[in-house]
Amino acid sequence: MTARLTPNSTAKPTKTGTTTKVIRGTSKVVDTEVDFFSKARNNADTYMNYTRPPLAVGLEPIKKAFHDAKARGVHLRYLTEITKDNLIYCKELMQIVHDLRHLDGIKGNFMISESEYVAPLILFEHRKVAPQAVYSNIKEVVEQQQYVFDNFWNMAIPAEERIKEIEERRTIRYETKVFRDQDEIANKIKYLLETSGELLVCSSFGGLQLGYHSFLDSGKDVLAKSRRGEHKGIRLVTKAIDRDSIELLKILLDMGIQIREIKNMPPMNFSVTEKEVHTTIDEMKDGKMAQSVLVSNEPVYVNHFRSIFEELWKDGIDAKTRIASIEEGADLGEVEVVPTSSRAGEIYLELVRNAQKEVMIMFPTPNAFLRQHTIGVVSLAKEAAQRRNVKIRILMPKHESTEELVRNLTGTAEEQEEGYHPSRHINNIDIRYIEQAILDTHATILVVDKKTSLVMEIRDDSKTTFEEAIGLSTYSNSKAGVLSYLSLLGNLWLQTELYQQIKESSIRLEVANEKLKVHDKMQQEFIDIAAHELRTPIQPILGLSQIIRHKLKDTDCVEPLDIIIRNALRLQRLTEDILDVQKIESQTMQLNKERFELSEWISNLVADYRNDLGKEEEKKAIKLITELNISAPIVVDADRNRLAQVIHNLLNNSVRYTKEGTIAVITKEKDQQVIVSVKDTGKGIALDILPRLFSKFVTKSYQGTGLGLYISRGIIEAHGGKIWAENNDDGKGATFTFSLPTK
Amino acid sequence: MRVLLIDDNKDVAEMVRLCLESQENITCSVVGDGKAGLRAIREDTFDVILLDLAMPEFSGFDIFRALKKEDILRSKNVLIFTASSVTDDEVREMLSSGAKGVLRKPLSIDDLIAAVEGFRQNGN
Numbered sequence: 001m002t003a004r005l006t007p008n009s010t011a012k013p014t015k016t017g018t019t020t021k022v023i024r025g026t027s028k029v030v031d032t033e034v035d036f037f038s039k040a041r042n043n044a045d046t047y048m049n050y051t052r053p054p055l056a057v058g059l060e061p062i063k064k065a066f067h068d069a070k071a072r073g074v075h076l077r078y079l080t081e082i083t084k085d086n087l088i089y090c091k092e093l094m095q096i097v098h099d100l101r102h103l104d105g106i107k108g109n110f111m112i113s114e115s116e117y118v119a120p121l122i123l124f125e126h127r128k129v130a131p132q133a134v135y136s137n138i139k140e141v142v143e144q145q146q147y148v149f150d151n152f153w154n155m156a157i158p159a160e161e162r163i164k165e166i167e168e169r170r171t172i173r174y175e176t177k178v179f180r181d182q183d184e185i186a187n188k189i190k191y192l193l194e195t196s197g198e199l200l201v202c203s204s205f206g207g208l209q210l211g212y213h214s215f216l217d218s219g220k221d222v223l224a225k226s227r228r229g230e231h232k233g234i235r236l237v238t239k240a241i242d243r244d245s246i247e248l249l250k251i252l253l254d255m256g257i258q259i260r261e262i263k264n265m266p267p268m269n270f271s272v273t274e275k276e277v278h279t280t281i282d283e284m285k286d287g288k289m290a291q292s293v294l295v296s297n298e299p300v301y302v303n304h305f306r307s308i309f310e311e312l313w314k315d316g317i318d319a320k321t322r323i324a325s326i327e328e329g330a331d332l333g334e335v336e337v338v339p340t341s342s343r344a345g346e347i348y349l350e351l352v353r354n355a356q357k358e359v360m361i362m363f364p365t366p367n368a369f370l371r372q373h374t375i376g377v378v379s380l381a382k383e384a385a386q387r388r389n390v391k392i393r394i395l396m397p398k399h400e401s402t403e404e405l406v407r408n409l410t411g412t413a414e415e416q417e418e419g420y421h422p423s424r425h426i427n428n429i430d431i432r433y434i435e436q437a438i439l440d441t442h443a444t445i446l447v448v449d450k451k452t453s454l455v456m457e458i459r460d461d462s463k464t465t466f467e468e469a470i471g472l473s474t475y476s477n478s479k480a481g482v483l484s485y486l487s488l489l490g491n492l493w494l495q496t497e498l499y500q501q502i503k504e505s506s507i508r509l510e511v512a513n514e515k516l517k518v519h520d521k522m523q524q525e526f527i528d529i530a531a532h533e534l535r536t537p538i539q540p541i542l543g544l545s546q547i548i549r550h551k552l553k554d555t556d557c558v559e560p561l562d563i564i565i566r567n568a569l570r571l572q573r574l575t576e577d578i579l580d581v582q583k584i585e586s587q588t589m590q591l592n593k594e595r596f597e598l599s600e601w602i603s604n605l606v607a608d609y610r611n612d613l614g615k616e617e618e619k620k621a622i623k624l625i626t627e628l629n630i631s632a633p634i635v636v637d638a639d640r641n642r643l644a645q646v647i648h649n650l651l652n653n654s655v656r657y658t659k660e661g662t663i664a665v666i667t668k669e670k671d672q673q674v675i676v677s678v679k680d681t682g683k684g685i686a687l688d689i690l691p692r693l694f695s696k697f698v699t700k701s702y703q704g705t706g707l708g709l710y711i712s713r714g715i716i717e718a719h720g721g722k723i724w725a726e727n728n729d730d731g732k733g734a735t736f737t738f739s740l741p742t743k
Numbered sequence: 744m745r746v747l748l749i750d751d752n753k754d755v756a757e758m759v760r761l762c763l764e765s766q767e768n769i770t771c772s773v774v775g776d777g778k779a780g781l782r783a784i785r786e787d788t789f790d791v792i793l794l795d796l797a798m799p800e801f802s803g804f805d806i807f808r809a810l811k812k813e814d815i816l817r818s819k820n821v822l823i824f825t826a827s828s829v830t831d832d833e834v835r836e837m838l839s840s841g842a843k844g845v846l847r848k849p850l851s852i853d854d855l856i857a858a859v860e861g862f863r864q865n866g867n
Binding site for chain 1: 752754755757758759761762765797825826827828830831832847848849850851852853855
């Protein structure tokens, strides 16, 4: 404001006749305003706070001034704050002025035309005309105020918009009401559909049926709007699609409703638009459950339900997919949590009572069996087996507390198998005992006809009644769910079978083992008797031949008698060798181990052997020598007799294949082992028998039994040593070597 | 020198008798069963007793145990004469109980004679 206002100031004429002045007194103010309008030629803009519109139409001179100006062709603009209180005045004013706009929070008052400016004193008292006003026709003031007005005008919104806003707000009354009357409810729903811009529905199948029959037309309209882009469409979530609901859902899908299946329905049906929610509520009325509908447009509720819906939608399964899989015959079961044990018990009995082909039950504990026996499951199962030929298969831990009941269930005591298996298909009832540890579960599992399952978790196994013991249960007729329980039980069933087989085969093994022991003993006895019986007849043959030979030593009977004696001795050796073989093969050779110094012992042994060898005419060309490690004593822990047997065998072997030459017995100590070799210059080992030299009956000689090397190997190996043979590098003769551990 | 042979096998017994009696001053009595054998040992004196072990009814083991029990085993020159498989442990056991030796059948006559002659006392 450029005009300097001073009290009592009067008009200050300027050279152009322009002035700025203060007008005092309400009538003078009114006069000034009327005068202002009458002087306006092109436009008159008014800027007033919310208290002024009533004056503009209520104060006759002013109203007339507006009309007159308008009639002269003056363009009238009016800017104010439209409120629900001045609404009707503003509406009237709209009829007068050309353009009315609304701006929030207007405080000042002024009017401006192309040449004048009038600003009544700021006053908020209703219906009171300002007692003072400022007037100016100074061009700069007018221009400046025009600029101010234009700015405000541009910020303002059209009065129509503001009025609508106010009027709508007045009609929208936020409220929450419960409707019980069916017609009223129907009307409400219809209204909801028609006024919706988007519709979200969560409904059970029953609700859908009702909705389809009652609101098909409204629904079609909505969907038509949706196709035109005037509506966001209908989205629907519903529970557990099955064969019964499939037809209707397909119709709804064809109509254009988007549908998803959800696993867990909230405990009510509801529909929600962008501004209103309907939800069913269950009320107790006169002791009866009655369903009512709660309708609310309170944004808090509406938004709450919208967000519930979106959550359900997010987790839902596309109904088209579900329907397709159902039509292809896939799983269409449901899984239901049974929260109370009494209800579980009812379902339990019902399932067993209605079983057609097969009942499989696994009792996790003996107590579970007892409790369920008490509620009648077991007798129902028996009845099913007897009357309807239902196959009953029961898995349970073995326990004395259940034995008698099990006997009663499966038949007579005589039919019991001993031990593990309590029964065999008596009356179609097959019970198998399973180790409780294997079960590792606390739930009774029931599978009926491979179609339904009921899993009852034990809350407290110490309780005697079913109702106290059972916590949550799960009922399922979902193919996948039931099959998994079925395979669990099937596996356990097989496990008991395997367990039984193992048990049986271990019993068989034990029996076989016993038999084997007996057999071993008998064989040992047989060997002992055989040994005795073989040796005994040799004695008179050998002894008497020798006696006769002695008596007839100067006759030509000597040669045949020598043959008899030689063969008797050979028979004796063979007998002893065969007995040794038997000991080796039955691993019953007993070693009388003692620690002794080897070199000297071998030296003596070889000396004795040399002595005996010297007696044989044809072996006189053999030189038997020793090459012994005498720098340090070699102590072994061995059976002297057996070791001597080995050395004898090796020497016999060498002698047998050596006509003349040297046989050397060599000892060495190396890596905590003593190595004893018998090296000859004989004809060597035939290559064809070299690989199996230490096997039984491998010989190229008619003198030996073919067992000597085999027995030698057995003796050396029993001492923890090794024996081997090789032809000498120089091509003359062979070397037989054995090693023995020295520690 | 008087030798007693207790053996149920008649062929073996005959062979032993022929063998031993071919020697100077050896007479050999033969008993074919255990009980008679034990009686003979008790009632008579022999320089050497050849005792077979495996016999029906009353075996050489029974005689051996009886002699041991009556504490007369050590005073007798008992040589075990057997075709049975006696283990080294059993041999040790019998020797420590008082048997003078263990002969395993079949045995050459030279070894048999040597074993018996070992007990010939000076001046006999």
